[in-house]
Amino acid sequence: MPLNTLPALISGRSLRTQIAWVFGALVVTLAVLLSLGFGEALKRRIQGDANASLQMVTDNTAAFLAHGLFERIREVQVLADADVIWRHGLDTAEVNNVLARYQAMQPHSLWFGVADAQGVVRAATGNMLVGQNVEERPWFRAGLQAPYVGDVHPAKLLESLLPPTKSGDPYRFVDFAAPIRIGSTTVGVLGVHGYWEWVNEMIQTLTPAVAREQQLEVFIFDRSGQLIHAPGKQQAVLQRLGQTLPDPSFAKVPSDAHQPREIKVLRWQDGKTYLTAHAHLPARNAESDLGWHIVARIPVDIAFAQADEAVAKALLGGLAAAAVASLLAWLAARRLSEDLDALARAAKDLEAGKPGADIPAAHSSREVQRLSSALRDMIHKLLSANEAMETQVRQRTQQLEEANQELDRQARSDPLTGLLNRRGFDAQMNHDLALARRSGRPLSIITVDVDHFKRINDTHGHDVGDQVLQRLAATLATRLRQSDVVTRLGGEEFAVLLPDTDLEGARTIAQKLVDSQASLGYPVIGGLTISAGVSTLRGAEDTAQELLRRGDMALYQAKREGRNCVVVQA
Template sequence: MTPRPPIPPVPARRPWSLRTQIAVVFGSLVSVVALLLSLAFGELLKLRAQHEAAAALHMVGHNAAKVMAEELFERSRLVQVLASSQDLWDKGLGAQDLLPLLQRMHTSRPYSRWIGVADVHGIVQTDSNHMFSGQDVSAAPWFQAGIKDPYVGDVHELPALAERIAPSPSGEAQRFLDFAAPIERNGETVGVLGLHLSWDWARDTLEGLRPTYADHAQIELFVFNREGRMIYAPGGRIAPFVALDQRLPETEPPPALGRDSLTVPGLAGLAHWADAQPQFLTAVTRLPARNLASDLGWYVVVRQPTATAFAGADSIVSRALAGGLVAALLSALIASLAARRLSEDLNSLSRAALHIEAGTPGAVVPLTHSTREVQRLSSTLGHMTRRLLEMNEAMEEVVRQRTLELRYANQELERLASSDPLTGLLNRRGFDARLAQALALAQRSSLPMSVITIDVDHFKQVNDTHGHEIGDQVLRSLAQQLRSRLRASDVVARLGGEEFIVLLPETTLAQAQQLAEELVRAVRDQPQDPVGSVTVSAGLSALRPGDADACAMLRRSDEALYAAKTAGRNRALAQP
């Protein structure tokens, strides 16, 4: 038998040199530490950026819902106050004196399209633009509800009114909101006061509340009703959403925020919309109810594409990982040059890296001195850690600056919402806030307080004869005269149109009468070019000890103003 040839020996694998082993192990360790730190910082900053984006979107929706709720309440309250004013209805629902008042309300209240009075049988006795005089509106929901209690009706179409007025600038069919309240005289209901408000109010209100950066950030505002159906879409684009049966969206937290974020107030969430496949960052805010009548159960919904909302957050992670990768490569290169360092230095650096990864307070990379290579490596690792910390601090500063900008924007929005753009005085909303403060002080300290309601006489003739620009000039001049003759503690506001109001804390009715007469004389004695002499009428009243709020005082002041107008204008009358 032929012997088998011997099997050649397998060559032994050549082990790595100590320098190579140290370079590979240490380089890998440094790379992992750098990437872990970069990823940890990047995810933390991404989380913060997403929180800020969600909170900012919620703030936009919250502000819009608050303003819309305030305006619904104000219009409901106006109709209720007029309907409960006994002196207005003493001469009957069809009295000649009512028509100028309704017409003035119609022209001075933005978006009012019809104001009228119907008797208990539903027959319109007087209306502001003579559209439905003598017609039977007893079947109308606003009449049936308004004959019993104050009523605010949800948005709806009204063809009989829409065909008689100009179409909506958005191109949509005209829709309206109804406001109504029972007219009572001597404890008996004698009719209903009704107001039809154009739905263009919602469009202009929401467009005015959109942030200046909304177009760039692709932020859109919507309104849904109590049943979850869309009743407003930006740009008149509601038809496609209705066709897709878009309902009130249900939100879920963004992935980076986690399920627990649902309990964090002020955050928006992710939601699917019928008109697009990608999810949107969505904030849903219910309109706060000011009273039962104006609580329509609406929701203001703000949405923003996630690609836009989280663009900064995603780029933060990318930059952090890129920085960590660069630092890791640099550290690995330095580690390969420091392969002959002593084992003690390797152990100390390894322990330091583990402490940094674990987030141990005060953990730093030690500066060793055994060799130049070890010293260079430890210095680089320390620099890398400081760089990542500086990046974190810089990003926190960016987040802080954006938070401040948002706060300043909200403050400016609050200022604009409380002031009249024509005269610079307070508007109704701003005046109500100051009135509440002054009333609380007067009641707590038992101090007197008075109010003067001022209306420019024959102001419509000024506009018709000289144009609205001259009319605006007259209003600004009157506002300047009021400011110059009042104390710093007095409050002056423009309620709308040519009507102003002055709140006088710590002022008796007699003192207010003297001041009102001086104001009437001062306005009369200062001609307005090219109008000539302009006169005003003033009605004033004071807070009575039994007044629980300021409504009665304001109503008496309005009644006194009406009496001054009836008595021939250019005078100031008081209602004790």
């Protein structure tokens, strides 16, 4: 019944009738609100249980997968360290028997093999690849140095030697390798190709019995966010749709591993919306730290179906309770007339801000109208004040963020060239140095100095000198890769940080910079040459200061040797 028709309906009736009508309407309203509130609370609890269940599957899968990778590389390392097996050669009958026994214990490891230090396979299960050279394979190159776990990859050399898979899909492997040493000499590499199907079987084991009913599915994405595992036949479909990690925020590793993670409702590339949970692979050691992402999902309509049903039942129960309460209100209306005035006074207390006052809104006789008016005033004030406060907070927050961004940019940038300054360069160098130490990849630096720059300033003035530095900075930036870092250390001296670049590669880049600079013409001054010094990271104990110092020494040597050249300081 619309509220605006209630006064006409009860006009001229007794106070008891008016109170009964009003109280009945109030009880119905409260019953509906309480039912909806209870139903919503129950819905959130059910959703919370669904979230917890989904996150548990994700965390357990990540933990078991990390444990499996750790155990396998540890087994390979232990076997490789057993020098009593290898002491009499890499192709003995004992070696072949050991490999066969280990494969029998690990049926998903489709190939156990031993390659000598030159990359020639000396022994292998099923004699597959024996005599072939695997020197170019990543597992062999990495396994010569230290224990290694490789990311998922398709079979190459073994594809034609293995029987077709049950599903008809191509083989995919995870490689495990470790160096074989006798004393201090590395004599070969033990390699294992683990069939990727073991991941699917592990996930099926960990998935609860109701997973099929709930359509719960588990996916794995690699460090770059590319899909490497999907249940059933979905992988090819999702890859064709361009499915990557469904939320970019999943790629961020949390600073606190125990911090609760948000279960998100996300739309996937198949056009459907899913309740989605995520966990990082908790690597047990550096070798098995592949950066994988474990993602589980349930269709939203299935995940929340029970919750929606609970809300509907709660609402029906509330309506039934409201009907009973309305009947009781009719019987008790005679005693309620005095209470209405008390409710009106309580509403005024609520408007004045007194603690503990809480009265629901309603419409009826004079007393109830006073209550309704008081509540409207109160709500208006609260909403206006809250809106003004939120607007002010948003403005202040935005101003502060913009100011902080500008201060950080100014603190890290050289105002003349727009390149990083020494402070920004130190931060970037420490970051790249840490990455190089952890991954074992090379890192090199080129120090560059303008030849006879003082003569330019003395002859043509500092304005021309500044223009020369600006053009040189632009030239360096455009002739290098996006991953390279160019900085102005001060004056006419620049530095170029080269991640994933060894000494020879850095020498080639430096020579190209010197040659190209010598071929350029400059307004006013004509030609301009530069000298360059090159140094590279020598090992995990090497420091940023030593790397830069060696680069400076090489640069000074280039100056002494006549300028316009490159000198390398290993």
